[in-house]
Amino acid sequence: MLDLAQIYNGYYLEKSLLSVMPEAVLIVFAFLILLAGLFNNPSKNSVNSYYLALIGVAFSFLYLFMLSDHTIKGFYGSIVFDKFDVFLFTAILLSGFLTILMSKNYFDTRSVLIPEYYSLVLFSVSAMMLLVSSINLIMIFLSIEFMSICAYILTGYLKGESRSTEAAMKYFVLGTFASAFLLFGSVFIYAATGHLSLYKIHNFIFEQNYNAHYAYNLHTFLAIGLILLLVGLAFKMSLFPFHAWTPDSYDGAPTPVTNLMATGIKIAAFGVFIRVFTSIYSFNVFNFYNILWILAILTMTFGNFAALLQTDLKRLIAYSSIAQAGYILIGVIAGGYYGISGTLFYLLAYVFMTAGAFAIIIMFENLNLASVNIKSYSGLGYKYPLAGAAFSFFLLSLAGIPVTAGFMGKFFVFSAAIKSGYYWLVVIALLNSAFAAYYYIKIIVKMYMSDNNNNGGQLNLSNGRNSIIINAVNTNKDSQSYADNGSGKTALTEAVSLKSAAPALIIAIIICLIFTLILGIFPQPVISFASRSVTSLWSI
Amino acid sequence: MNSKDLIVWLIPFFPLLGAILLGVFGKYLKNYSGYLGSVFIVISFILSTVIFFTVAYGHSFTSTLYSWIDASYFKVNVSTTVDRLSVIMLVMVTGISSLVHIYSIGYMKDDKGFARYFSYLNLFVFSMIMLIMANNFLLLYVFWEAVGFCSYILIGFWYEKKSASNAGKKAFIVNRIGDFGFALGVMLIFVNMGTLSYSSVFSGIHLLPPYLITTIALLLFAGAVGKSAQFPLHVWLPDAMEGPTPVSALIHAATMVTAGVYLIARCHIIFSYSPDASNVVLIIGGTTAFIAAFIAMTQFDIKRIIAYSTISQLGYMFMAVGIGSYAAGIFHLVSHAIFKGLLFLTAGSVMHGMSGELDLRKMGGLYSKMKKTAITFIVGGLALSGIPPFSGFFSKDAILASLFNKGDYFFWIIGELVAFMTAFYIFRLIFNVFFGESHADKNLHVHESPNVMTIPLIILACFAAVFGFIGMPPFDHSIFYNFINKDFANSFNFSPAVNNYPWYLLSTVSVIAGLSGIYAAYVFYIKKSFDLEMLKKRFKTVYALSFNKLYIDEIYDFAIVKPMKNFSVFLWRVVDSFVIDGAVNGIAQWISVTSSKVRKVQNGMLMSYIFTLSVGVIALLAYYFVR
Amino acid sequence: MEALFYIFSIIAIFSALMVILVKNPLTSALYIILCFFALAGFYILLNMQFLAAMQILVYAGAIIVLIVLVIMLLNLAKAKDTIRDFHQMAVGIIAVLLLFAEVILYLNAAGESKPTGIYTNAVINKIGNTQIIGQFLFTKYVFPFEVASILLLVAVIGAYIFAKK
Amino acid sequence: MNVNVNDYLAVASIIFCIGALGVLIRKNLITIFLSLELMFNAANLGFVAVSEYLNLMSGDIFVIFIMVVAAAEAAILLGIAIAFYREKGTINIDKANELRM
């Protein structure tokens, strides 16, 4: 029975509110952005809302930092704020932060509603955080829907681009379909255990495990419930065969949003899956691990196979993110202290490398240098050596080459899996990552080693044409001035590129670069952080 | 390091210094390089003589320069042992080298690679000296290969000529085949004895089981077969005549090719413990002697004839060491070195005078035009034919007598037969070149060689004439035997030519064989009593066999070289490119084909996405149902 | 009670089938309202009158009206959605039959479960189901409630953004 | 013969499956959404039945939230359908095939 008195206990409420402070701040700022959008003139709007969003994320970080030592269960077990959250909140907020940094540049050239965009980003980030801190099926469902709805809207944000709308539509239909499964699964879990709270379900199963007279019907209900719940979660984690939305919606969405989906949503999905996993699946009821590792293998193999011949960069990264999900899942399956902390590490690493890659894609997209087709990247490595090097670095990190965060993540995850005895799983994963390297390297090949001697590709061609025109115009001038013209032209493009690559984007890239490197070289602080945060989970 | 050691190390040092100096600064030294190179060798020769007398009137001694390899239990020093065997070789090598160097100053005068030539030659002398003085098997092996290398670069000295560079390569590779055996022998010695130094090996060899000793001996002999151009690895030596003639004289007649004989003499203890191996040596030696002489009879290239003669004479030496008559072998080695060096140098002189002509069908009547050359050549020829009192008579006779005394009558007969053939072919050469009418190009200005060339010839001819007398009084009691046998005394198979038969009877047989050979040549080529063409037709097969060198090169080409090449191509094209790379690329191909199929799952149709998802759900549920 | 259960079941299943089988989306919408009514009937059977009312109000009253509005707005009523893709349909039906068979097989295997909670019919009736739900919504589930409100707001923003030209 | 929770769950499952079938075979976005609503409602029915039989309340509360979400999704659908219609002139999902492979 409810203790109604407790509700009105100011201290309790305050504590409960504290537990959602980081999310609340974001939501407040989201509202602020919406409100500010009403009053300011449109030209200022975009700038204001951008800064407001950044400030919101900063405040959220601040609260997160302030609360980081606390473990607070708020609102009668709807939500919990613990060390696990701290880690994932950090990752999600970083993802949101980087997304916002990238967005400014991206949307400057496109006519869309800017304040709403930033508020939606903040909403979706807060939804992700809510999802991670949910310990109750109702909250899980609500947060997933909240997050998804934000994502649907953001995916379809590019008005007038049929690809964007199509992506939103596909995402919406599939997402809702998967949610229905999640819900139906919850029904069965509820029927089997009588609880919606993960803690209580955990306890129930824990008791039943030692109960000889475990009723068979509950057993069946639990099985069906667990499977359907897994379907719902697997969809968000984009595991094969529930991945189908991933490539299309990543492709159609505005690139910053793709980044948010690829990093934030994935982290949130894995975060909640780890919660559910450690509370429910970790008992390995009905040998549930079999399903999981089959899914892991299928996922990474499919992801890699599908990415192999991909020529569209965004889709390629979408498929690669499917494959990455497979690797991450291995860490979850490995379970335990090391498995989960490795997974967390991987997730954080994944944020930086993916966000970095997307930032560079956006940069090139904005410079109109490259579409997302790989072909247009040929020779870019020479033209923009630093950006090219950074992009290569991120791709290598995704491929799991050492000195990058990606390697360390894989290393932690695979070690944990071996420790738990999943030898074959690791071997398959390693083989997978070996052949996954091919398509990452393919991009690098395009950037640096294209057979096309004309380094700039199409761009250079047009340059060449221009200079021919100039030449034709200035026939009476001497060749020296023509040469000057030519070099002036290239210098001009360089200058333009530097100018239009906004500082925000460059900052985002630099952040990603630094962290990808640091996580790859000196992962000690982060892995300790992850290990500490894991302790607040159950059955660890 | 006392003075003896110092002298010992100075002997190889000067040629090495010469090689380096001439190699690096040859461009600036120009014509002086010849004199410089010769001076170094002469110094070496003088020092060798000093050492000769030191040893002759003292004891053999060992001198260590430094520890070369020291890998846990494998220790090898760079050190020398100078004993009677080595000093003889030393003096012989440095002496002939000096003469050849001096001769070369004239012979190579106008060559572009004058300095290079002397550099190589000095390097060769250095290697040869070290080969002789080495006191362990590894060092021996090292310089064994080093002389092979020098021979390679000297044969290919005129590298622009394809035949020359081919010949050099062939020499090196064929030698390597022999060295393959040699190396294995060295390893076998080491793994069984734990050491490679001569003294330890020789003193402990009898502790090994006989089959091992035989194996070791045979493997070492394989090296000797390669280096000394014995059948079946003799094929490189005739081709080696592509090199400058002084090189042929020095390396391919006097010194390097005799290293095989030296090796067996050096390892006489090992061979004396293994009668089987010794028999093999004997058989190979006999076969080679016969085959080479047989081939030599019909060749037209004067250098090749002398080369085959060298092979044949080396066969004699091997027969000698094969029956354990090491002293006789070494005796013949030295005397052969002198007269064969002489023959080559005179052949060189002929070539010099004939502007490089080698075909004896295009010569004739040169006696009048180049008297010094002709006379020295004839001296050499007589020595080779074993006509007393020239040196060849004494040394060859010693071998034949040993064979006879040992009871190897078969090989004695072969020896006598070869003696006949030898006399025949060398006088066929002499008669064709120096006598009869000239077949040379009329425009050719034939001239006698300069003094710098003829003086060495004369010196050598003198030696060829008188050297044999150190083999007097006959056999065991001779000066030479007394000197050398101190080294072979502990050989257990030691078989001196025992006076079971009056020596003069045997000698008479040999002399008759030689003289009849000369006579036969005289009948054929001076008197022309027989129609040669008819004889050729009559004995078509035999003639063809001889003329085509028993088709051995062709057999090798057909049986080894071509199959190996084809096999290599097979390995490359089929195994490497098709099978292995095919598998690798096949996997890649398979992956990309699979990938293109897998991609079709994502066909853009929402229907199929929903369907995929449902199938996933059903499969998961089914898994639990069938579980 | 059992009779009502079966009646409602038949109505619900029939109308659900009609929803997916009729060609006109407008008809589908009307059939789904029928289905919702049947479900509301179930809720009443299950002693949850408040939910039954909500079902009618929110689903039938709001959501479906919204849908009908869209249909009319886009003038889709005439756009016949003929199911020509028999291949697709056959595959779909087989898949769903499998799904259905599996679920039913599981259910058959299930037996009776024991009640664990305290909210028996008596308690609910005593307090009143609306009150209980209200109490819960504003106490224990106050946070999900708030989230749901924001969710709706976001949905509104979304609808606005999508629908805006 | 007593009606128990399994019967309710069976009905719910049937409706759920019909909904799923609808999603699978229909190509009209609106009809698909209606089918999705059927699936959601099946879950609702399940929750209500289970919480009744287990004497719990949380299931009922869940149902309310599901309704809210359904409403929100209806709003999104509205937006998407309009936007989609605007671009393609139809709401047949087969016309959405730009994004593929």
Next chain:
Amino acid sequence: MSIFLKYILSIIIFFPLLSALILVFVNKKAEGLLRNLATVLSLAEFAISLFLFIYFKSNTYEFQFIERFSWIREFGASYFLGIDGVSLFMILLTTLMTFVSLLSSYKYIKDHVKEFVILMLVLETFMLGTFASLDVLLFYLFWEFMLIPMYFIIGMWGSGRRIYSAVKFVLYTLAGSLIMLFGLITIFILHYNQTGNFTFNLLKLYNTNIPLTLQIVLFIAIFLGFAVKVPVFPFHTWLPDAHTEAPTAGSVILAGVLLKFGVYGFFRFAIPLMPEAALILTPIILVLAVISIIYGALVSIVQKDLKRLVAFSSVSHMGFIMLGLFAMTAVSVDGSVLQMINHGISTGALFLFVGMLYERRHTRLIADFGGLAKKAPIFAALFMIAVLSSVGLPGLNGFVGEFLILVGSFKQYTIFTIFATSGIIFAAVYLLWMFQRVMFQDITNQKNEDFKDMTLREIMTVLPLIFLMFFIGLYPDVFLSRINPTVVHFVNIIEHNKYAYNLIKAKMGLFNA
């Protein structure tokens, strides 16, 4: 000085990286400056690394110049550096070869000079790190990242099918090393299971007790990683492609240093970690090694492309090294290690010469050359020395190593050794034939008429290598005395395990025949 010596390994490892960083700030257009600076810096690096040689204590097998800092506490990984006699020379070889290859690429590399020199220096850091790490994870980090600069070097400055080769190189080696990673992690976990401590300290991992069956599986896994790098016979096909298409500097580094990692890995990791499995699998590996020797040699004979020929000769030479290592006697392992140095020098030099040929004539086909000795006597002489060193002519370096390997392996593996020894014949065949066709004979191709002899820079490039060829050939003791204690220790470990191995052998009934 003492602090310098204390951290000398770190200094050596990261000095090139620092140099690369400095070069980042040099203007791209100042190509001459970039080249000179890079060369000077790499020379300085070589000079620093010589301190290792000077202060190296030669009478002990213990690791020296140890540096150790905690790195990832959770997994017991540490920044743990140290060298013994083997790694000492590998490091020296690396610094030398990097200098040489930078010096060699003045003319070869025409565009993107800045990127090139930076990549070379980065590569050097990682190679050095690999040789110096005693922590398995650290080792792996260096090991695998090494691929990337090499990949760029092949892919960006290569010729012909460079992309194919580069990608093949990366994928081949990556697949191998990932499987190896699996093995390493498994050992790490096993050690944890046995002791309850996570550690990547190699010296501690040596004590891990691995069950035999697992040992064999793991050995095979790790074998794959290293065997690809060596490369051993069926895993070699990346090498001809990579060698052939890489720029000269790349080939030099590839042959000179990168191939050594495989053998080094066996020496440092695979064998000591799993001695029993190593002993059991030795016959198979030796068969592969001998096949490599003969196969590489035979295939070399018929190659038409110079670089491809040298590449296949590498396969053959590396077969010798594998034979020596797996014969596991002190002498053969000594020989192996020495031969690693030798092969680096000789084959590196060969690639330099081939590179010079290519620079002048823009072709690598043997048939396009001929008679060059006349035009370029210095070139011919030095090239010949390199060829002979590769042939294994006594007096030059190749001989000492090869002979030690053969004599060391002879007793135990007589048949293998005899077959391997036949490789020395083939070596003479393919190399001398090649030399003949390129340098000797008459000039048939008019383009060779104006073939230029070596410039002073080119002579300076190869001179250190030529010097070393003679030095090692004539006085290998400088090297052997430092290598030997380490090797003896290594062999003792194996001997120690042989007892256990024999027991197992009896138990399993292996090789009963």
